[in-house]
Amino acid sequence: MSHPALLRAVAAHGLAASTLGLPDGPLDDDAWADLLRGVRSQRLAGLLAEAVASGALEVTDSQLAEVIELHRAAIGSVLLLERQLQHSSAALDAAGIAHRAVKGAAFAHLDYPNPSWRHYGDVDVLLPTAELDRAVEVLLDAGHERRNPPLRPGFEARFAKSVELRVGANGAEVDLHRLLVPEPLGWWIVEGDLFADPATFTLAGQAVPAPSRSVRFLHACYHAALGFRPTRLVPLRDLVEAAGDPAFDWREAVTLAERWRGAPIVAHAVRTAMEAFALEPASGLWWWARGHRSDEPATRILEHYLHGTRRQTERSLDALRALPRWRDRAAYLSALLRPDRAYLEYRGVSAGDWWRQGARSLERRLRR
Amino acid sequence: MSAEAARRWQRRADVLWHESLGGVVLLPPEATDPFAVSAPAALLWEALAAPRDVDELAAAMSEPLGVPAAEVAEALPALLDELAGLGALREDP
Numbered sequence: 001m002s003h004p005a006l007l008r009a010v011a012a013h014g015l016a017a018s019t020l021g022l023p024d025g026p027l028d029d030d031a032w033a034d035l036l037r038g039v040r041s042q043r044l045a046g047l048l049a050e051a052v053a054s055g056a057l058e059v060t061d062s063q064l065a066e067v068i069e070l071h072r073a074a075i076g077s078v079l080l081l082e083r084q085l086q087h088s089s090a091a092l093d094a095a096g097i098a099h100r101a102v103k104g105a106a107f108a109h110l111d112y113p114n115p116s117w118r119h120y121g122d123v124d125v126l127l128p129t130a131e132l133d134r135a136v137e138v139l140l141d142a143g144h145e146r147r148n149p150p151l152r153p154g155f156e157a158r159f160a161k162s163v164e165l166r167v168g169a170n171g172a173e174v175d176l177h178r179l180l181v182p183e184p185l186g187w188w189i190v191e192g193d194l195f196a197d198p199a200t201f202t203l204a205g206q207a208v209p210a211p212s213r214s215v216r217f218l219h220a221c222y223h224a225a226l227g228f229r230p231t232r233l234v235p236l237r238d239l240v241e242a243a244g245d246p247a248f249d250w251r252e253a254v255t256l257a258e259r260w261r262g263a264p265i266v267a268h269a270v271r272t273a274m275e276a277f278a279l280e281p282a283s284g285l286w287w288w289a290r291g292h293r294s295d296e297p298a299t300r301i302l303e304h305y306l307h308g309t310r311r312q313t314e315r316s317l318d319a320l321r322a323l324p325r326w327r328d329r330a331a332y333l334s335a336l337l338r339p340d341r342a343y344l345e346y347r348g349v350s351a352g353d354w355w356r357q358g359a360r361s362l363e364r365r366l367r368r
Numbered sequence: 369m370s371a372e373a374a375r376r377w378q379r380r381a382d383v384l385w386h387e388s389l390g391g392v393v394l395l396p397p398e399a400t401d402p403f404a405v406s407a408p409a410a411l412l413w414e415a416l417a418a419p420r421d422v423d424e425l426a427a428a429m430s431e432p433l434g435v436p437a438a439e440v441a442e443a444l445p446a447l448l449d450e451l452a453g454l455g456a457l458r459e460d461p
Contacts, residue, residue: 076402
């Protein structure tokens with residue numbers, strides 16, 4: 001874990017099982033500037049503000065003013081995103097399309113003691129695969145815009161993880177996901193599980209549906225394990241918050257993870273959280289994660305992510321291998337090899353450049 | 369009691385808001401941008417969860433602020449007008 005100890009202590013603030021501590025007395029100017037840089041890049045303003053408000057982190061008057069400003073700005077951004085989530089959710093409801101708010105908004109409102117502790121930078125909505133194309137149409141009619149054209153018509157609803165939209169004067173990003181994580185791991189997740197036993201939170205009186213506690217926990221684990229390197233602290237905190245709820249049933253969550261062939265991903269994420277936040281084992285989940293060993297396909301895919309070798313070519317080859325039917329493999333490969341003209345124009349490449357880039361990438365892959 | 373003092377206010381249910389360090393940040397439905405209010409106004413926001421007139425609000429805020437209720441009541445109409453002007457409050461009939 002390469003994050004500085006102080007930044008990790010801020011990210012762990014309020015976790016009873018963490019042995020990380022905050023310093024006695026205010027930080028000097030250099031240490032404070034370092035901390036603020038980390039807090040901004042990791043979106044930890046809410047936890048820093050809470051550490052200051054609770055008196056766990058002492059600050060000077062000028063440092064206090066900086067935290068107040070930082071927290072207000074972060075909350076302001078979140079409120080604008082919540083407004084967009086309200087609009088998107090209402091439009092989908094009106095069209096009778098089942099959906100779930102996921103990631104930032106769902107974690108903030110359902111898993112944290114106070115939503116002001118958890119900030120995020122976009123709106124994420126999960127949809128059943130069968131509804132993805134219709135949901136895109138509904139939201140385009142409601143004023144959203146596509147960020148980029150599809151690789152090929154029909155590709156997204158058949159193979160892709162998500163469709164990215166933009167909306168509002170500030171260009172808020174609204175990501176419509178049909179998979180929680182990229183293929184092939186996303187294909188192994190049982191869609192019915194994602195929509196079972198929904199939770200609900202309210203935004204200014206409007207009910208917004210979200211996945212069950214177990215699914216939110218697993219999503220946090222996948223996000224932590226497969227996201228940015230080094231692992232970001234917020235998804236790790238998300239999984240600890242979700243697991244910390246007294247109503248959380250870790251055995252149920254592990255059963256789901258095994259059904260999704262993702263147990264190695266979940267075990268890795270839990271172990272990483274324990275290390276990052278110096279957590280004392282507090283439940284059977286931690287012991288399960290410590291003892292988990294596996295040679296499942298997900299372990300090999302996880303290794304690619306951890307060692308930075310999970311590039312597009314690797315991803316595409318894994319996906320091809322995972323597709324059970326030859327017909328699907330042919331359609332997937334055909335879309336990758338011959339993208340739509342609108343997609344190439346958006347990427348600013350010619351069909352020839354696309355081929356050359358793909359060939360170089362494949363050559364590098366085969367040399368390894 | 370004057371007509372002004374008898375007016376009852378409540379925060380609008382459709383305002384998006386979160387606590388922040390040292391206050392509250394609000395985004396009323398018609399506002400383009402969020403705005404922050406500092407600690408005393410955040411106390412007012414908390415008190416406005418239910419419909420209240422100026423005297424009731426002043427009584428709720430007096431102790432946490434450490435200021436006599438009469439002084440709080442004097443300052444409140446301007447603050448209430450400002451919040452109402454920003455679309456964050458509704459007047460309870």
